[in-house]
Amino acid sequence: MLQITKPYLLFLAEEQDETNAKTAMGLRDWAPEDCVGQWGLPGCTIDLGLPTLRPAEAYDRGARSLLVGVAPVGGAIPDSWLPALLEALDAGLDIVSGMHTRLVDIPVLRERAEALGRNLHDVRHAGRSFPIATGRKRSGKRLLTVGTDCALGKKYTALAITRELQRRGIKADFRATGQTGVMISGGGVAIDAVVADFIAGAAETLSPDNDADHWDVIEGQGSLFHPAYAGVTLGLLHGSQPDAFVLCHDPTRKTLSRYPDFPLPSLRHAVEVYLTMGRVTNRAIRCVGIALNTSRCTEEERARALAAARDETGLPAFDPLKDGVGAAVDLLETI
């Protein structure tokens, strides 16, 4: 199993788009005690509010791994990053990456790491295989966060629900399905890197049989309405067999992020489609709330979006970061 040495220096490369920096932001928000500083290259406009440190300074302050905190589309590591990654190895840091391109497949990195005795952790490539899904109903209860699009709060919502359940004294575990979630929780499966035939099987493995009153809170991925990622979303939905789901949505988006020709579904349609597809492996699946990401809204827009979501779906609507997730967890307590 993966053994990452913390704490981290968060590497931001030349990134200018916050959507691409969600790995770094997720670590800062959900594992702040593990983040010593940030490091951007010339051109980078992302500021996480952490001290800006070069690798040697970060090492002196305790950092032991450089964590690649950005993920450009396609998941490749550009050559322009290599001097920085080599500087990190030279300074004493391991490197942790969730990119599709493996660090260990880049000869100059592999050779330097071997020469210096550093570790290259490719979190997205767990290096293990999974069984074909059986569809067998497992004991314990499960919630999955789903979305109208990518990158709008599914991980945050799942983490917030896990914490609220635990705060109420209810047994609960967060189950990570993406590289950031795995980096935060120290376990899980990068589900989009699994061979297609085994997506649902990997999801079954991720949330095994548990106590009848235990909740697995599973981080969702992608969207059933996304032209590139819906297969991952559906396999995860089927293998998770969720008793409940929360639909995550950004009310300021009219089209899918990066896919301007693809309109977002209505909330009502999205809930219906997730219910229809989820019933394949759990007839009792229900939606327990709409999680709105209102980070780009004024207070007035926020209030209007929440009211509209409640009206349209008849379900609790909330921004997990601003309102908490108590309304959804209240419903979970009735399941």
Place this chain on the structure above:
Amino acid sequence: MLQITKPYLLFLAEEQDETNAKTAMGLRDWAPEDCVGQWGLPGCTIDLGLPTLRPAEAYDRGARSLLVGVAPVGGAIPDSWLPALLEALDAGLDIVSGMHTRLVDIPVLRERAEALGRNLHDVRHAGRSFPIATGRKRSGKRLLTVGTDCALGKKYTALAITRELQRRGIKADFRATGQTGVMISGGGVAIDAVVADFIAGAAETLSPDNDADHWDVIEGQGSLFHPAYAGVTLGLLHGSQPDAFVLCHDPTRKTLSRYPDFPLPSLRHAVEVYLTMGRVTNRAIRCVGIALNTSRCTEEERARALAAARDETGLPAFDPLKDGVGAAVDLLETI
């Protein structure tokens, strides 16, 4: 690119279940000129109607590859097959396999093949990568075969439609997405072996831009109603962007094959769900027919099933092997 040396000796191992022998049956039916004989081990009850030959006899009759024609659940190659596979190599044959387990990862096979100068072809592992799907609308027309379950005629239906289009003088290509289809056509993508994030991207690559009046007829995989494989099905549906689909169904099944706790969807529900999900990447998607696999029906059952399918859906219903696919192709000519 893959270069397979034909013709084949079809290897049936100890198989007793025809569903597991669909690779061999597909080759016999769709590429009979490439099949010199069959070879089962003790316990095998499958008979393809071909001459039973050992590898040395098959080689003398022209065979140049042993083709693994069965696929037990999970896709692993059992140790009990190894003496037979080694005998084939010794007799002068290459080995072609569509199993998840790679021939080249079995040391005894790899070493013998290297020593003798034979090739081990793992058709399921193309060894290439694919882009993330863009969702961009491509030129040309596309049909995808879909199903209520696995292993009920999606490949046969696609091959039959391709031939009927060509017979009518319409430009058409069969696009293979499974190992048998790839073995028959000599090209394509084993879509269930692609990394999950790239399913739809691989499907986009499989049917590139083409003439406006050209049909790509794409072999479907799995089912949106299958607890293990629906992710593959949805990614293939989205990346294919089909203008038309044919729903394949076995009227004698009440539950999914091997998943007795999972009832089949009604035809009407299945058509609606495929339309709903297909509209994500092609608003104009339509269903042009119901292909019933009536191979296990009496004539009376067959007639009743076809009439019931027509009544339930309002669409043409036919058994591609018995009735042809002209009714669906008539509708394609209107698109």
